[in-house]
Amino acid sequence: MQPPVIALEQVTVTYRSGFLGGTGFDALRGVSLSVGAGETVGLVGESGSGKTTLGRVCLGLLPPTSGQMRFGGEGFGKLRHRRGQLSVVLQHPEWALNPRLRCGRSVEEPLVLTGVRAAERRERVAEILHQVGLDPSFAARLPGQLSGGQRQRIAIARALVTNPRFIVFDEAVSALDVSVQAQVLNLIRDLQERHGFGALFISHDLAATRYVSHRIAVMLNGEIVEDGPSGLFYGTPEHPYSRALLAAV
Amino acid sequence: MTARAQEPLVDIADLVIGYDTGTRQVRALDGASLQVFDDETLAIVGESGSGKTTLGMAAGRLLPPEAQLLGGRINVSGVDVTSADDAALRRLRHDRLGFVFQNPTAALDPTMRIGRQVALAMGGRPGPEAIAELLSRAELNEPQRIMRAFPHELSGGMAQRVVIAMAIARQPHLLIADEPTASLDASIREKVMATLGRLRAESGASLVILSHDLRLIARHADRVAVMYGGRIVELGPVVQVMQAPAHPYTNALLAAAAGNEAPGERLRPIPGTPPVLEARCEACAYAPRCALRQPRCEAERPEARRLAGREVVCHRAEAVIGAEQPTRQEAR
Amino acid sequence: TWGKPAEITGFDVHVAGTVASWEMYQMVYETLLTTDDDLNLQPGLAESWEEVSQTRFIFTLREGAAFSNGRVVDAQDVIGSIERIRNPETASYWAHQLGEIVSMEALDDRRVAVDLARPHATFLPALAHITAAIIPVQEYQAGEFNPESEMLGSGPFMVSAHNQDESWTLLRNPHYGRDGYPRADRMNVAIIPDESARMAALRDGRIDFTTFENPDAPQMLGTTAGVAHHPIQTTNYYRFDVNALSEDSAFHDRRVRQAMNLSLDRDAINMLVFNGTSAVDYPVPAAFGTDACHDLDTYALPREERLARARELLAEAGQPAPRVELMAASANPVLVRIAEVAQQSLAEAGFDVRIAAVPTAEYLQRVFTDGDFDFSASWLAGYTDPSMVIQWWNPNFAVWNLAFQEEVPELSEALAAVRSVPDSPERDEALRDICAMIDEGANLLALVSKVDYVVYRSDQVEVRLADRTGSANTWQYIAEFAPAE
Amino acid sequence: MRLIAYLLPRILAALITLFGVSVLVFLSLRLLPGGYADILLGPFVTPEARALIAQRYGLDQPLVVQYMRWVWAMLGGDFGVSMVTQRPVIAELLRRAPVTLQLALIALTLALVVGYPLGVLSGVRAASRRRKRDFGRVVGAMGASVPDFVLGSVLIFVFSVWSLWFRVGGYVPFGTDPVGNLRTMLLPGLTLSVFGVALILRTTRDTVLRVMTEPHITAAVARGATPGAIIRCHILRNAAIPVVTVVATYFGFLLGGAVIVEVLFSVPGVGLYIFNGLLNRDYAIVQGGVLLAAVVFITINMLADVLYALIDPRVGAAR
Amino acid sequence: MSGVRQIARRRLLGDGLTLFGALALGCLLFLGLFGPWLPLGDPLRIAAGPRLGAPSAQFLFGTDELGRDFLPRVVQGIRSTFLLSAIAVAITAVIGTLLGLAAGYLGRHTDQMIARGADILFAFPALVAGLLVAAVMGPGQASAITVISIATLPLFIRVVRSVTLGVAGRGFVTAAEVAGASTLRVMLVHLLPNVMGAVMVQLTYALSIGMIIESALSFLGLGVQPPDASLGSLLRQGSAYLTIAPWMVLTSGAVLSLAIMSVNLVGDAVRDALEPLKGRPLT
Numbered sequence A: 001m002q003p004p005v006i007a008l009e010q011v012t013v014t015y016r017s018g019f020l021g022g023t024g025f026d027a028l029r030g031v032s033l034s035v036g037a038g039e040t041v042g043l044v045g046e047s048g049s050g051k052t053t054l055g056r057v058c059l060g061l062l063p064p065t066s067g068q069m070r071f072g073g074e075g076f077g078k079l080r081h082r083r084g085q086l087s088v089v090l091q092h093p094e095w096a097l098n099p100r101l102r103c104g105r106s107v108e109e110p111l112v113l114t115g116v117r118a119a120e121r122r123e124r125v126a127e128i129l130h131q132v133g134l135d136p137s138f139a140a141r142l143p144g145q146l147s148g149g150q151r152q153r154i155a156i157a158r159a160l161v162t163n164p165r166f167i168v169f170d171e172a173v174s175a176l177d178v179s180v181q182a183q184v185l186n187l188i189r190d191l192q193e194r195h196g197f198g199a200l201f202i203s204h205d206l207a208a209t210r211y212v213s214h215r216i217a218v219m220l221n222g223e224i225v226e227d228g229p230s231g232l233f234y235g236t237p238e239h240p241y242s243r244a245l246l247a248a249v
Numbered sequence B: 001m002t003a004r005a006q007e008p009l010v011d012i013a014d015l016v017i018g019y020d021t022g023t024r025q026v027r028a029l030d031g032a033s034l035q036v037f038d039d040e041t042l043a044i045v046g047e048s049g050s051g052k053t054t055l056g057m058a059a060g061r062l063l064p065p066e067a068q069l070l071g072g073r074i075n076v077s078g079v080d081v082t083s084a085d086d087a088a089l090r091r092l093r094h095d096r097l098g099f100v101f102q103n104p105t106a107a108l109d110p111t112m113r114i115g116r117q118v119a120l121a122m123g124g125r126p127g128p129e130a131i132a133e134l135l136s137r138a139e140l141n142e143p144q145r146i147m148r149a150f151p152h153e154l155s156g157g158m159a160q161r162v163v164i165a166m167a168i169a170r171q172p173h174l175l176i177a178d179e180p181t182a183s184l185d186a187s188i189r190e191k192v193m194a195t196l197g198r199l200r201a202e203s204g205a206s207l208v209i210l211s212h213d214l215r216l217i218a219r220h221a222d223r224v225a226v227m228y229g230g231r232i233v234e235l236g237p238v239v240q241v242m243q244a245p246a247h248p249y250t251n252a253l254l255a256a257a258a259g260n261e262a263p264g265e266r267l268r269p270i271p272g273t274p275p276v277l278e279a280r281c282e283a284c285a286y287a288p289r290c291a292l293r294q295p296r297c298e299a300e301r302p303e304a305r306r307l308a309g310r311e312v313v314c315h316r317a318e319a320v321i322g323a324e325q326p327t328r329q330e331a332r
Numbered sequence C: 001t002w003g004k005p006a007e008i009t010g011f012d013v014h015v016a017g018t019v020a021s022w023e024m025y026q027m028v029y030e031t032l033l034t035t036d037d038d039l040n041l042q043p044g045l046a047e048s049w050e051e052v053s054q055t056r057f058i059f060t061l062r063e064g065a066a067f068s069n070g071r072v073v074d075a076q077d078v079i080g081s082i083e084r085i086r087n088p089e090t091a092s093y094w095a096h097q098l099g100e101i102v103s104m105e106a107l108d109d110r111r112v113a114v115d116l117a118r119p120h121a122t123f124l125p126a127l128a129h130i131t132a133a134i135i136p137v138q139e140y141q142a143g144e145f146n147p148e149s150e151m152l153g154s155g156p157f158m159v160s161a162h163n164q165d166e167s168w169t170l171l172r173n174p175h176y177g178r179d180g181y182p183r184a185d186r187m188n189v190a191i192i193p194d195e196s197a198r199m200a201a202l203r204d205g206r207i208d209f210t211t212f213e214n215p216d217a218p219q220m221l222g223t224t225a226g227v228a229h230h231p232i233q234t235t236n237y238y239r240f241d242v243n244a245l246s247e248d249s250a251f252h253d254r255r256v257r258q259a260m261n262l263s264l265d266r267d268a269i270n271m272l273v274f275n276g277t278s279a280v281d282y283p284v285p286a287a288f289g290t291d292a293c294h295d296l297d298t299y300a301l302p303r304e305e306r307l308a309r310a311r312e313l314l315a316e317a318g319q320p321a322p323r324v325e326l327m328a329a330s331a332n333p334v335l336v337r338i339a340e341v342a343q344q345s346l347a348e349a350g351f352d353v354r355i356a357a358v359p360t361a362e363y364l365q366r367v368f369t370d371g372d373f374d375f376s377a378s379w380l381a382g383y384t385d386p387s388m389v390i391q392w393w394n395p396n397f398a399v400w401n402l403a404f405q406e407e408v409p410e411l412s413e414a415l416a417a418v419r420s421v422p423d424s425p426e427r428d429e430a431l432r433d434i435c436a437m438i439d440e441g442a443n444l445l446a447l448v449s450k451v452d453y454v455v456y457r458s459d460q461v462e463v464r465l466a467d468r469t470g471s472a473n474t475w476q477y478i479a480e481f482a483p484a485e
Numbered sequence D: 001m002r003l004i005a006y007l008l009p010r011i012l013a014a015l016i017t018l019f020g021v022s023v024l025v026f027l028s029l030r031l032l033p034g035g036y037a038d039i040l041l042g043p044f045v046t047p048e049a050r051a052l053i054a055q056r057y058g059l060d061q062p063l064v065v066q067y068m069r070w071v072w073a074m075l076g077g078d079f080g081v082s083m084v085t086q087r088p089v090i091a092e093l094l095r096r097a098p099v100t101l102q103l104a105l106i107a108l109t110l111a112l113v114v115g116y117p118l119g120v121l122s123g124v125r126a127a128s129r130r131r132k133r134d135f136g137r138v139v140g141a142m143g144a145s146v147p148d149f150v151l152g153s154v155l156i157f158v159f160s161v162w163s164l165w166f167r168v169g170g171y172v173p174f175g176t177d178p179v180g181n182l183r184t185m186l187l188p189g190l191t192l193s194v195f196g197v198a199l200i201l202r203t204t205r206d207t208v209l210r211v212m213t214e215p216h217i218t219a220a221v222a223r224g225a226t227p228g229a230i231i232r233c234h235i236l237r238n239a240a241i242p243v244v245t246v247v248a249t250y251f252g253f254l255l256g257g258a259v260i261v262e263v264l265f266s267v268p269g270v271g272l273y274i275f276n277g278l279l280n281r282d283y284a285i286v287q288g289g290v291l292l293a294a295v296v297f298i299t300i301n302m303l304a305d306v307l308y309a310l311i312d313p314r315v316g317a318a319r
Numbered sequence E: 001m002s003g004v005r006q007i008a009r010r011r012l013l014g015d016g017l018t019l020f021g022a023l024a025l026g027c028l029l030f031l032g033l034f035g036p037w038l039p040l041g042d043p044l045r046i047a048a049g050p051r052l053g054a055p056s057a058q059f060l061f062g063t064d065e066l067g068r069d070f071l072p073r074v075v076q077g078i079r080s081t082f083l084l085s086a087i088a089v090a091i092t093a094v095i096g097t098l099l100g101l102a103a104g105y106l107g108r109h110t111d112q113m114i115a116r117g118a119d120i121l122f123a124f125p126a127l128v129a130g131l132l133v134a135a136v137m138g139p140g141q142a143s144a145i146t147v148i149s150i151a152t153l154p155l156f157i158r159v160v161r162s163v164t165l166g167v168a169g170r171g172f173v174t175a176a177e178v179a180g181a182s183t184l185r186v187m188l189v190h191l192l193p194n195v196m197g198a199v200m201v202q203l204t205y206a207l208s209i210g211m212i213i214e215s216a217l218s219f220l221g222l223g224v225q226p227p228d229a230s231l232g233s234l235l236r237q238g239s240a241y242l243t244i245a246p247w248m249v250l251t252s253g254a255v256l257s258l259a260i261m262s263v264n265l266v267g268d269a270v271r272d273a274l275e276p277l278k279g280r281p282l283t
C-alpha cells in the first residue's frame, strides 16, 4: 500500500506566552492523523479546539513541539523543499487573494516559485481556470471585482495549479452563502476525483464537512475524540460531542 | 391563510432604498412590501446582499447616512417612520422597538461593564436585582458575574443573549433580530433561538428574524419571507413555503443547502451570481439564473400575487408548485 | 538690570577667552591697570606704577582696595595671580602676553616689583586686560576659594546669586576701594540671547541696558520712549582668518590671498551690514589714531582697479576661479551677513565662495586647532595698544593662529622690534612698514571696525559710557551706573 | 497582579530604550566637532590646554570607560557636574524641571480644554451633516500649520510693542509671585498649545467619527437614547482612548523639547538648558538632560498605556 | 482603476476646503519646482534694492537687511523647505515602510528590535536630536534630511507595522508561504501593496511635520546654508527685524503656514478617500 500523503504521530503543539515564555498552552495534545492520496479528511470541532493549529502543522508552517510528521513517508524537511506539493485554501473570501494582484498573477504565483517558464505558466493558468469553472478572462480581473464564490474559486485554482499532493481547506466555505457554498463544495469534490490529492477539510460546520469528506475527525480541546468514515455522521456517531454537533444540523 | 382583520404592526409598502457608494448608487431594496402582525415570528431569508438588513434597519430608520429613501412607505405602530421627526422617532424606538444586531460583541460598548449598559437600556435607575433578573430571563446563568464583566470577556453566545436582554428590556412590541445566530457555534444557536422564541411568546410581541440559515428558520418561525434582489419574492407560512416552494429561487435555495442531502447525493448550487441593482429592475431579477425562465420573465416585472396560501412574485409560480415534489423528496 | 546677550563660558577669569565671560568678570574683578576713553593706561587696582627700566616695573596698590570678603588686596595677591596665569596647569592663554617675567617680589604689602627678561612694550597694556585680574590668592591657596566655580574679586560688585542661562544677582562690594561707588546697590543680570526678546525686555523696561551687534537695533527701538542708544567705537574689528598653511586650500597660494583681499568690498560691508555706522578698518586699528595701511592698494585703489588686479593675480596663480569655503559661527548673524556680502564681492573677481555657518564650538575647533578651513569670519579684540594687536601676526607669539598663520620671518622681527618701542612717530613709521608686510601676506584681514551698540533706558538708569573701548570693556564705568531718579 | 504582568515587559522595553538613548546621546556627543576647551578658551586653545581640560573631566579615557563611568555614576544619582559652572547637573535639572513642567502643563491644559470639546463637537457635527466642510477641519489645519517659532515671534512682537499685560522673559517661580509667573509663562504656554489644540482636535474628531461608525452607537440609537446621552455615555469615553496616546506623546514632547519656545521667550526650562549645554559642549548637561527627557517621555507613555488599559478593558486583557 | 479616479475627483475635489488646499499645494509645487526659472529676480543679489525696503511695486515682498529682493527669496525658500522635506520624507517612507513590514511580518525578535529602535528615536527629544545631528554632520541639507528622517521614521514604522500585522494574518499571505515564497517576496509582492494606502496617508502628515522641522532647524541656524534661503531661515532673518520690517516674517510665515496647511488639507482628504469615516448621525 502507498504511504499516506501526510501522517502525524503523537503531535503536540505548545504555545508559549507570557513573560519569557513562562506559561505554556497545549493547543494539540498527542494528535495522530493521516491523510491518504485521493482522500479527504474532514476536521470538525468547536472554536478553539485546535483545528487551525493542526492544519498549520500539516502545512509545515508550525513545527510540532513533540511528535512526528511525515510527508509521503519521508521526513518533512524544509517548506521550500516542498514547493508545489502543498497548498492551502482559507476562510474569508475577501482576504484569500491579494487585493492588489490580478487574479491571473495570483494563480500563477506558485508556478513562478517552482520555476515554470512563462509560456507554460500561461497555459496552465488558463487550464486550471477552466477546471474551476471560470472564464479565462477572469485572469485579468482584480479580486475586488469578483463575488465571494468566484474569489474562492480563484483561491482553489491557485491551490491546484501545481498539482499538489496535499491541500488544506481551513474554513474554506464557512463565510460563504449557502448557494455559493454548494458551488465550492461540489468543485472540491470534482477536482479531487480528477487530481487525486489528499485533503484536510477544516470546518465547524458538520453538514458541509460530511458532504465533501471521506473520513471525519472530531476535535475537542486539542485532542481527536472521534475519527470515522463520513457515512457514520449521517447516522449516530459514538462520541457525545459528535452527537451534539449533529443535533444542530 | 387569509388576510387578518387587525391592523398590521409593521406595514412596509413598495420600499425602495439605495446606497450611495461614492461612485454609483446601489439599489438595495427595489420595491419591497411586507406586513408584520402582532404576536407572530416572521423570518426573512435570502442570500447575502439580498437586502435583509436594509429592510430590517429601515423599519427603525437606522440605516447609515449613505442610504437614501427612494420611494415607498414604512409604518410602524402607527408612526410613519419615513417622515417622523427626531423626537417621535426616538419615542418609537424607545418604547416600541427592540433590535438585536448581527455582531453582538460589536453592539456592546467595549469600555462599559455589562451591568451598566443593561441599566442604560432599561432606562431609569434599575437596581442590581432588576438587572440580574433581566439577564436571567435571557437565560444567562450567572447574571452577577456577567454584570461585572466587560463585553470582550463574554463568549459570543453570552454576548448575544446580553444583547437580547437589552433589546427586550422595555418590552418592545416588535423585536427585529438580524442574524441573531450567525456568529455562533452550532450548539449555541438552538439555545439562543429558543430563548428568543420564548421571550416573544411571553410578552406577546412580534419577532422578525433576518437570516440565511434556512434550517434554523424552518424550526422557529411562523411565517417566512424570501428575499431576492431587494424584493420579497415569496411570503407565507413557513411549513408551506419550505415544503412546497412557489418561487424557483426558494426552491433552489433549499436544494443548495448542505445538511439536507443524503449520503452520496450532490448539492445543487444556484448557477450565476446575485444581481446588484442600480435602477428599478424591469424584469424578474431572478430570471438570468432561473431554469424555468421564459421570454416574459425577462421583459416584464412580476408583481405580487396570492397563490396556494402565500404571496409570490413570479410569473411561473404555478409551474414551480406544479413540479411534483421539492428537491428533498425528489432525491429519495 | 543688565540684559546680557550670553552666559559666561566658565568661571575662571584667568582662563576663559570669550567676551561673554570677560564682561561678567569685569563686574567682579579688577586689573592693576585700566584704560581711559583715549585708550591710555590708567590706574586700576594699582594707584600708580613706575617703569624703573624697560624691564623692571613697580606697582603700588590702591589704598583701601579690598576683596568683597573684606580682605585687603596685598602684594601677594598680585604675585600669586600672575604666577597662576603663568602656570601651564592653569592653561591660561594670557601667559604669553605678559612677556617673559623673570621674577616678582613684594616690596611691602602694597608694592610689587616685576622684572622682565627683556623689554616688552605690551606688558603694561596686557595687565590692563581683565584676564590679568587679581584674585584673592590667599583664599585660593587655602582652598577656600575655587576660581573655577566661583568669583571673588575686588571689583565693584560681588556675585550673590546665579541661575545658569537665566540670571545673576550682583550686590555692591561693600569693601570696594572707591568711596561712594558703586552707585548702585545691586545689579541684576538677565541672560537674554535672543535679540527680539532683548528688545522686548528693553521696551517693557525689564532691563535697563544692553548691547546689540545688530546695527539696526537702535532704529528698531527708536520709537520707544525712554530708550537711548550710544554706539561705542572699539579697537576691535571684524576680520577674516585666511588659511595660508593648509595645502588643501586655494589660499595656500599667497597670490590668491592677495587677490581675495583686493576684491573684498569693505565699503559694501559697512553700508549693507552696518548701515554705514561702521568704518573700514586696518590691521592696525584706526581707533588708535595711526594711519598705517591707509595708502595701500587694498584700501586706496578704486574698486574696479582692485578687481582687475585681483583677476590678474588669480590668473598668475593659475586659479581664475578658486573654490573656497567661508566659515562663520552661526550664532552671530552679523558675521553671517558679512560673509554673504563678501561672497558677492568676491564673486566679482571670480571667486566661487561657499558659506558654512557652523556652531561656535565647531568653528573654533576647525579654525584654531585643526586648521581645516579656507577662510573664516570673526572679530579681533584690538586691546589697548596697537603694538599689542599686531603681535598676532607672529603666530609663534600669538599661538592661537598657529594652525593657519604663515610665519614671515621679517615680519616677526619687525614685530619683536616694535614691541619695545614706545608710542612715538618712529613707532608709527614702523607700524606703517609692518602693516604693508601684513597686507602683503594677506593672512589675517581687517574688514571693518566693530561698534558696540549700547542701548539703555535713560528714564530708568544713569549710565556712563566711553566713546571708545578696547577689549570688550564696554562697561568699564559700571561702578558709576545708578538708578535714575 | 494583572497590572504587573502588563507592566513588566513594558518596563523591560523601557529600560532597553533608555539604554539605547544613553548610548546614542553619549556617542553623538563625542562625535561633535569642537569641545568644551574650545568654548572656554575661545581661539586661544592650545593642544596642551585641551589635554589638560580633557584630563580634568576624564575625557582622555577610552569611550567605553567614560560611558561606564557615566552610567555607573548616574545609577548612584550623580549626573556629573557642568563644566561651565562646576555645579551638579542634577540640581540644575531639578531646578528647571518644574519650569518646563509648568510650561508643559499650561500648554497641555489649554490644548485639552480647547481641543477635546471642539474635537468631539466637530466629530459629531461632521457625522450628522453629510458635509465634510466643518470648522473642525479648518481649525485643525490652521492650528497645525502655524509653527511655534512663527507664532512665538509674532506674539513677542505684539506684546512688546503694545505692552500688554503679558511679559516676555523674566521668569519668576510660581511660589514667589504667582501673578508675575503667569505673566511670563502664559504666552509661551499659549504658543506651545496651538499645535496641541490642532493635534488633539483632529485626533478627537477622527476618533469620534470612527466611534460613531461602530455598531454599538447604532445600537444605542436603536434603543432610542438621546444624542446627548449617547455622547456622554458612549462617545466621550471611547473617543478618549487614542486621544490619551496622542496626548501622552504630545506631553512627552513638551517636556523634552520645547527648545525653541524656551529660547524665544527666555524661559529657563530644561530645553534651554540642554540647548545651551549642547552649544557649550557641556557633555554632562546634554547627557543628563536628554536622558531625563527620555525617562519622562517613556514614563508618560507608559502611564498612558496604563490609562489606556483602564479606559479600554480589552487592552489589558489581550494576551 | 477608473473607480479610484472617480473617488479622487469626488472626494478630493468635492469640497472647497480641499480644493483650496490642492490649489495652494499645486502653486507651491510649481513655485518650488520651477522657481529658479521664473522671472522673479535673483534671490541672492545683494543690494538689489534699499536695505529693509517696504513692499512696493518693484519688490512685492519688500527687501531684506542686505537689500535683497524678498520675493525670490521666499520662492527659493519654498523650494528648499518643500523639496528638502519631500526628499527626506520620501527616503524615510521607503526605510520606514521596509522596517515596519519586517517588524510586522517577521515578528518576534525582529519586531522587538525594530520596535525598540523606533522607541529610541521617538524618546529622543526631536529638536535635541536635530541639534545633535546638525552638529555632528555639520549644518546643511544632509543633516536637515537626516533630522527629518529621524523624527518621522517612527511614524512610518509604527503605522506600517500595525497595518502589516493585520494583513499578515490574511489568507493570501499564508497561501504564498505554503507555496514556498521567500520572506522577501512575501513582503514585497504581497504585503507592500497592501500597506501603501496607510503609507500614503502618513506621507502627507510626515511631509508637513518635515516642513516644520526643516524650518525649525533653519530657524536655529542649522538648516540650509546662507546665502540660500529656506522658509525657516527667512523667518529667523525676519524675526530680528519684526519691528521695522514686519513683511519679512509676515510673508515667509504666511507662505510656510500655507504650505503646511495645504499639505494637511490634502492629506486629510487623501485619508478620507482611502478610508472614509462615515459616522452615523445620532438621530
Ligand SMILES: Nc1ncnc2c1ncn2[C@@H]1O[C@H](COP(=O)(O)OP(=O)(O)OP(=O)(O)O)[C@@H](O)[C@H]1O
Pocket: A015, A016, A017, A025, A026, A027, A045, A046, A047, A048, A049, A050, A051, A052, A053, A054, A204
Ligand atoms: N499563536 C498562538 N499563541 C498562543 N495560543 C494560540 C495561538 N494560536 C492559537 N492559540 C490557541 O490555541 C488554541 C487552538 O487554536 P486554533 O486556532 O487551532 O483553534 P480552531 O479550532 O482553529 O478554532 P476556530 O474554529 O476558532 O478557528 C486556541 O485556544 C487558541 O487560543
Ligand SMILES: Nc1ncnc2c1ncn2[C@@H]1O[C@H](COP(=O)(O)OP(=O)(O)OP(=O)(O)O)[C@@H](O)[C@H]1O
Pocket: B019, B020, B021, B026, B027, B028, B046, B047, B048, B049, B050, B051, B052, B053, B054, B055, B064, B066, B212, B276
Ligand atoms: N453601507 C452600504 N453602502 C453601500 N452599499 C451597501 C451598504 N450596505 C449594504 N449595501 C448593499 O446593499 C445591498 C443589500 O445589503 P444588505 O446588507 O441589506 O443585505 P443582507 O441581505 O443583509 O446581506 P447579508 O446576508 O450579507 O447580511 C447589497 O448589495 C449591499 O452590497
Ligand SMILES: [Mg+2]
Pocket: A051, A052, A053
Ligand atoms: Mg481556526
Ligand SMILES: [Mg+2]
Pocket: B052, B053, B054, B178
Ligand atoms: Mg445583513
